[in-house]
Amino acid sequence: TITGCQILSLPTDNAMEGGAQQSSLWEPPEQDGGPGERDGGEGPPEVKRSQPLFIHGSSRQPPQEEPRASSLPSIPNPFPELCSPSNSPILSSPALGQGPPREGTSHVVKVFGEDGACRSLEASAGTTARQLCETLVRRTRALHDHSWALVELHQHLALERCLEDHESVVEVQSSWAPGADSRFVFRKNFAKYELFKSNASLFPEVMVSSCLEANKSMAHSELIQNFLNSGSCPEVQGFLQLREPGRKVWKRFHFSLRRSGLYYSTKGTSKDPRHLQYFADLTESNIYYVTQGKKLYGTPTEFGFCIKPHKVRSGVKGLKLLCSEDEQSRSCWMAAFRLFKYGMQLYRNYQQAQARLSQPPWIGPTPLRSVSDNALVAMDFSGCTGRVIENPSEVLTAALEEAQAWRKKTTHRYSLPTACHSSPLSAAIHRTQPWFHGRISREDTQQLIGRQGLVDGVFLVRESQRNPKGFVLSLCHLQRVKHYLILPSEEEGRLYFTMDDGQTRFADLIQLVEFHQINRGILPCKLRHYCTCVAL
Numbered sequence: 001t002i003t004g005c006q007i008l009s010l011p012t013d014n015a016m017e018g019g020a021q022q023s024s025l026w027e028p029p030e031q032d033g034g035p036g037e038r039d040g041g042e043g044p045p046e047v048k049r050s051q052p053l054f055i056h057g058s059s060r061q062p063p064q065e066e067p068r069a070s071s072l073p074s075i076p077n078p079f080p081e082l083c084s085p086s087n088s089p090i091l092s093s094p095a096l097g098q099g100p101p102r103e104g105t106s107h108v109v110k111v112f113g114e115d116g117a118c119r120s121l122e123a124s125a126g127t128t129a130r131q132l133c134e135t136l137v138r139r140t141r142a143l144h145d146h147s148w149a150l151v152e153l154h155q156h157l158a159l160e161r162c163l164e165d166h167e168s169v170v171e172v173q174s175s176w177a178p179g180a181d182s183r184f185v186f187r188k189n190f191a192k193y194e195l196f197k198s199n200a201s202l203f204p205e206v207m208v209s210s211c212l213e214a215n216k217s218m219a220h221s222e223l224i225q226n227f228l229n230s231g232s233c234p235e236v237q238g239f240l241q242l243r244e245p246g247r248k249v250w251k252r253f254h255f256s257l258r259r260s261g262l263y264y265s266t267k268g269t270s271k272d273p274r275h276l277q278y279f280a281d282l283t284e285s286n287i288y289y290v291t292q293g294k295k296l297y298g299t300p301t302e303f304g305f306c307i308k309p310h311k312v313r314s315g316v317k318g319l320k321l322l323c324s325e326d327e328q329s330r331s332c333w334m335a336a337f338r339l340f341k342y343g344m345q346l347y348r349n350y351q352q353a354q355a356r357l358s359q360p361p362w363i364g365p366t367p368l369r370s371v372s373d374n375a376l377v378a379m380d381f382s383g384c385t386g387r388v389i390e391n392p393s394e395v396l397t398a399a400l401e402e403a404q405a406w407r408k409k410t411t412h413r414y415s416l417p418t419a420c421h422s423s424p425l426s427a428a429i430h431r432t433q434p435w436f437h438g439r440i441s442r443e444d445t446q447q448l449i450g451r452q453g454l455v456d457g458v459f460l461v462r463e464s465q466r467n468p469k470g471f472v473l474s475l476c477h478l479q480r481v482k483h484y485l486i487l488p489s490e491e492e493g494r495l496y497f498t499m500d501d502g503q504t505r506f507a508d509l510i511q512l513v514e515f516h517q518i519n520r521g522i523l524p525c526k527l528r529h530y531c532t533c534v535a536l
Contacts, residue, residue: 107170111136111150111184113536114451123170130165130349136186140534146353147453147529149189156181157316158296159288159306162189164342165349177314186536190529191453193350195335196224202335204328209235227339228347233259236336240264241300241323248298250323255279257333259340262307280307280320287337290321299323303330307337327454327479430461430509435530439463445474446481448531454479457528461486461509471509473499473516477524484523486512 106122109132113119119139121132129150137144152172153160163172169184176182195202203223218226226232236257241250242264253264256271261282267275288306293299304323312318324330338346378389378398389395430436437445437460449458456477464470464485471486484499486509496505497512500522506512517527 107173109169109173109184111186111536114185114187114533115535117536119536125168125170127169128165129163129167129169132169133186136536140536142534146193146357147188147190149187149192151185151187151189152182153185154180154182157319158290158292159308160291161286161288162192164346165353166345175310175313180314188452188532190455190458193353194453194455195339196347196350203332207236207238207329207332209237227336228344230343236332238329239325243297243321250298250300257336257340282337282341285309287334293323297321301325303327305330305334331479433510434532435460435513436509437462437531439465441465442483449474449476449481452531455529456525458531459527459529460531461513475523475525475527482524
């Protein structure tokens with residue numbers, strides 16, 4: 001039983017995509033005794049917290065709801081033995097979650113955070129994963145970017161996947177088996193659109209047939225265009241471990257992923273049609289990460305994934321379990337599966353996510369800044385009261401003086417810290433930062449970074465388990481998590497932090513992180529994305 005769930009309202013498609021004003025509300029029915037009053041005066045009826053408001057994106061009146069199953073009269077069944085396996089003597093309408101969701105009705109969707117907290121939202125049948133994420137970003141006051149994702153998690157099967165932005169949340173939820181331990185999780189996924197970035201190396205040349213046939217290296221952008229172009233015929237190929245149905249025996253086969261589906265060869269690497277066996281259909285399946293493969297399925301390596309047909313609702317029977325040799329090959333197979341399955345829709349999702357980030361604060365779903373650049377003015381605070389500088393030449397002079405003062409401040413900041421930096425406040429100020437995760441283990445750190453995306457530059461800072469006074473910077477590079485020890489040191493009564501035996505010194509951990517977000521230093525790459533967990 002989950003307690004403490006809050007119910008929110010979720011905009012429909014028109015409100016989120018078209019930007020229409022929210023103009024009509026469904027209000028709860030009035031209590032007996034007339035409309036509610038505030039402070040003795042007339043006003044709109046007071047809304048209780050336990051009664052959610054359903055927000056519509058258009059000014060038209062909401063359509064009348066169809067009668068629910070609970071409001072339909074029960075009809076006695078004269079032939080209970082011929083009705084259903086349960087031999088129920090009552091005929092009733094199908095329950096919610098069985099069959100496709102009906103348009104015009106609202107559904108309750110429960111979303112969990114990484115801390116296990118739950119929040120319930122009321123959504124229409126057409127609510128997409130992106131709309132739900134944007135609502136949660138606003139409610140949690142998190143920093144808005146396109147890396148927030150909704151993850152479909154089947155705990156009893158150890159399977160999870162990131163929903164695409166255009167997928168219907170209610171439709172996905174209706175495909176779950178009743179009583180199954182399935183849920184939605186709201187968290188970061190930095191690898192969602194990494195395949196569309198020019199510096200990505202998701203597709204090794206030895207695994208893509210178009211690169212092998214051309215006998216030359218192909219640019220990443222050109223390779224993505226081949227995948228998106230329905231007229232081209234790229235193919236991903238390589239060896240995978242296949243689990244035999246009903247047994248924990250794994251065998252190695254050569255697989256080929258094409259637009260028409262996934263195949264494996266019964267004779268070495270032969271692509272002769274006589275030797276190719278049809279394995280899975282892309283349009284009628286989804287691809288999942290296997291999180292506990294060795295424990296639950298006995299996978300040969302930790303890099304397992306699963307193709308789950310839509311008709312399989314619960315249980316292991318019907319799952320197509322595969323295992324790759326390393327993380328790079330697994331990422332390649334899963335990225336190619338998504339490109340073949342969704343095609344240009346996936347690229348449109350990426351373009352829309354980029355466009356939302358470039359919108360001004362007053363148009364975008366959440367303000368990225370408190371003010372715009374056009375609203376900034378030059379001020380003079382040298383006197384008793386501040387004044388706006390209107391003379392352009394005086395504005396230029398003030399800007400030059402400010403730049404010179406900032407240059408001196410920056411030079412002093414990255415020099416050896418002074419005695420005032422050794423105060424207890426500066427030594428503990430890092431605990432307020434979202435990238436600091438306290439005392440978590442090395443294994444939990446690698447799992448957290450792996451869940452939020454094995455992308456170059458994903459990092460977090462934690463306390464060291466071996467050194468009670470030290471810290472550890474955990475950084476992802478080339479799909480592997482590396483750990484760097486940060487040690488405090490004191491010289492002439494001044495405290496500083498270093499990762500290179502004192503050659504580069506920082507007054508606190510915040511200064512260390514900010515420096516490596518701009519400069520690589522001794523690290524293999526700059527710090528780009530910090531792992532964070534929000535409380536729902």
